[in-house]
Amino acid sequence: MNGTGNNLPESFTTVSPEAWTGIFIYTGVFVVAAIGNVSAFVCILNLIRRRPSPMNKLLLHLNIADLIVVFVLIPSEIGWRLSIGWYAGDIPCRLVQYFRVFGLYLSALIVTCITLNRYYAVLYPLRSLNGNNRVRIMIYSSWIGATLCSAPQVVIFRVASHPEYNQFFQCVSDSLGEKGEIANGIFNLVVLYFVPLVTIIFSYGSILHKITQDSVTTVTDDDNVILRRSGASVLERARTRTTILTGGIIIVFLIFWTPYVIVVLWELIDGDSLVLVSSYLQDLFFIMVLGNSTFNPLVYGWLYRAKNSRRIQRGFGMCAKSE
Known part of the structure; x- marks a missing residue:
């Protein structure tokens, strides 16, 4: 006999201590990330008004992506833990899942576009004269790509009732089958993790190789190109700056994403044995992914130590003084 709302198991109606822990952590992340990213949005807009460089535009769209994560994905995690089931209806289920990813x-x-933009600026400096057009195409492509990659969520997810308790609903993806779920998981990991990672390693590896081999340093500020004969000290500073940039981006990306990627791959390969990993730890790994997204503007603003970056950093400082 199907259950009713009056005799649902306690686990379907009572928020567990584990869920409360997650709620408090997500709430803290939301408050910090919301304040930081809204402030960053205002500051980047001010920078673009003064200097609409390609890099500033890329940072703006990176910040917009982070704001979507902060104000859609994190609240949905909090709300889901509070409600336990899904009672918002089928269309909100599909839309929330769409914007979550x-x-x-x-x-x-x-992030991939920022990496490629730096790659072109250093290896093909004369082409950076057309940097605005290149970045415009990159931004359009990113929005179109994100739209297309997220679209399957609208089809995959739906509201379904529990097979034994028909008053308990969840927003689930049970239409793909086991092989479909594996294919979907692999596709997500390729786009979200492996494409940016391979791009970062290839691009900045090429940049380091060029700086090491060339006797002429190409200095770019995204709008103007300056070619000058480099002394040893200038070459060393360029090499050091790019080394810090390369190492910083790769290390931050790996730290925030790799643990979660390992868990997802583990689940795809042998989901039954995933019980060996604490659910608290699995939540922590997902929160780290959100941390990477929410703090991206600060990470990239700090790491870019070229002229454009110093202007960005000064811009953030002036914002704090309401200038």
């Missing part, structure tokens, strides 16, 4: 896709694709 849309922000992550957009963030990953913009």
Whole structure:
């Protein structure tokens, strides 16, 4: 006999201590991330008004992606833990699932664009004269790519009742089958993790190789190109700056994403044995992914130590003084 709302198991109606822990952590992340990213949005807009460089535009769209993550994905995690079931209806189920991944896709694709933009600026400096057109195409492509990559969520997810308790509903993805779920998981990991990672390693590996081999340093500020004969000290500073940039981006990306990727791959390969990993730890790994997305503007603003970056950093400082 199907259950009713009056005789649902306690686990379907009472928020567990584990869920409360997650709620408090997500709430703290939301408050910090919301304040930081809204402030960053205002500051980047001010920077673009003064200097609409390609890099500033990329940072703006990266920040927009982070805002989507902060104001859609994190609240949905909190709300889901509080409600336990899903009672918002079928259309909200599909839309929430769509935007939950849309922000992550957009963030990953913009990170890839930032990497490629730096690659072109250093290895093909004369082409940076057309940097605005290139970045415009990159931004459009990122939004279109995120839209297309997220679209399957609208089809995959739906509201379904529990097979034994028909008054308990969840927003689930049970239409793909086991092989479909594996294919979907692999696709998500490729776009969100492996594409940016391979791009970062290839691009900045090429940059380091060029700086090491060339006797002429190409200095770019995204709008103007300056070619000058480099002394040893200038070459060393360029090499050090790019080394810090390369190592910082790769290390931050790996730290925030790799634990979660390992868990997802583990689940795809042998989901039954995933019980060996604490659910608290699994939640922590997902929160780390959100941390990467929400703090991207600060990470990239700090790491870019070229002229454009110093202007960005000064811009953030002036914002704090309401200038």
